[in-house]
Amino acid sequence: MSMSQPEALFRLQEIELNILGHQKRLKEITAALGDxxxxxxxxxxxxxxxxxxxxxxxxxxxxxxxxxxxxxxxxxxxxxxxxxxxxxxxxxxxxxxxxxxxxxxxxxxxxxxxxxxxxxxxxxxxxxxxxxxxxxxxxxxxxxxxxxxxxxxxxxxxxxxxxxxxxxxxQDVTPDNLKLYNGMRPRKSNQPVAMLVNQSCSFCRVEQDLSIISEARKGQKLTYCLSCGRILVYRSG
Ligand SMILES: [Zn+2]
CATH class of the missing domain: 1.10.287 (Helix Hairpins)
Known part of the structure; x- marks a missing residue:
């Protein structure tokens, strides 16, 4: 089963956000143990x-x-x-x-x-x-x-x-898309990928054009939110 690039990027983002959360808490614990x-x-x-x-x-x-x-x-x-x-x-x-x-x-x-x-x-x-x-x-x-x-x-x-x-x-992300994703991360609060939920961007909540929705559904190339510029991943169900 092959995963679309937006899906692969979204999965990577979820893992990385989880890692960031762990690192933040570990830092707090180190501080609390110290004083x-x-x-x-x-x-x-x-x-x-x-x-x-x-x-x-x-x-x-x-x-x-x-x-x-x-x-x-x-x-x-x-x-x-x-x-x-x-x-x-x-x-x-x-x-x-x-x-x-x-x-x-x-x-x-x-x-x-x-x-x-x-x-x-x-x-x-x-x-x-x-x-x-x-x-x-x-x-x-x-x-x-x-x-x-x-x-x-x-x-x-x-x-x-x-x-x-x-x-x-x-392994599932192409080198070009990884470069793009990493380049966007600092500007997008570590979240360069958003979901398309009910025709809207899950991050900024702005409703998308039909052409964007259709491209995102196909998932063959990267589609961007027309408002916040995040890569949109279509999630059915
Ligand atoms: Zn957006």
């Missing part, structure tokens, strides 16, 4: 939460340290005060004043520490939720990767089969 925005965003949120928590914890430690050091000073001054070794009233008064000042200071520090501890707790909750989110994003990325790798393998194998089909399809 994962969701994980990057979750990682950033996790780092932010860590950076927010750290200075608060440090502040809490400083406050606690200062309070302990003040308490120690209160203890030693108190010991001196009641040791009986200091008899100078001015000195004794100074010591009492110092104890009172340190006690006041520690009351203030305790209040501040409570506020900081509340902030630390909030920051810890935020960090925990950022960590959960990051784990989820990483897990889902691993799953997505598996899906993408499956799709990539399938498309690559299909593409190999399509390239073989293309080789076979090329």
């Amino acid at each position: 994962n925005q969701a994980v990057a965003t979750a990682q950033e949120a996790y780092s932010d939460a860590q950076n927010y928590l750290k200075p608060l914890q440090q502040r809490a430690r400083q406050l606690d340290h200062e309070m302990q050091s003040n308490a120690e000073k209160i203890r030693t001054t108190n010991d001196q005060l009641y040791s009986g070794r200091v008899r100078n009233p001015k000195e004794l008064q100074d010591m009492q004043n110092e104890i009172a000042a340190l006690t006041r200071r520690n009351a203030e520090l305790e209040e501040t520490l409570l506020e900081v501890m509340v902030a630390v707790e909030e920051a810890e909750t935020r960090l925990k939720s950022a960590e959960t989110h990051l784990n989820e994003a990483q897990q889902s990325a691993t799953g997505e990767h598996a899906d993408l790798l499956d799709e990539q393998r399938r498309l690559q194998s299909e593409n190999r089969a399509l390239l073989q089909k293309r080789e076979a399809a090329l």
Whole structure:
């Protein structure tokens, strides 16, 4: 069974469009495997939460340290005060004043520490939720990767089969017509061949002259759409 040249060109075009579609999707997959925005965003949120928590914890430690050091000073001054070794009233008064000042200071520090501890707790909750989110994003990325790798393998194998089909399809196209087809491809969105459907071009939908329709039906030579200039292939049924 011999195929007309328009039919052979149309078949070639279908295979080549399919190959182009595969190549486009394969490129997208390569890009998607290379970068994962969701994980990057979750990682950033996790780092932010860590950076927010750290200075608060440090502040809490400083406050606690200062309070302990003040308490120690209160203890030693108190010991001196009641040791009986200091008899100078001015000195004794100074010591009492110092104890009172340190006690006041520690009351203030305790209040501040409570506020900081509340902030630390909030920051810890935020960090925990950022960590959960990051784990989820990483897990889902691993799953997505598996899906993408499956799709990539399938498309690559299909593409190999399509390239073989293309080789076979090329056998039915004359060298002159192949040259013509390849020359038209860039100007015709990779679709230099259109079907004649209900007397109209399937690409631009313009109705054709009777003489064109009759030539296309015969399929003995190439016939072109009177509007978009594509090669017309007559398809019965
Ligand atoms: Zn047309």
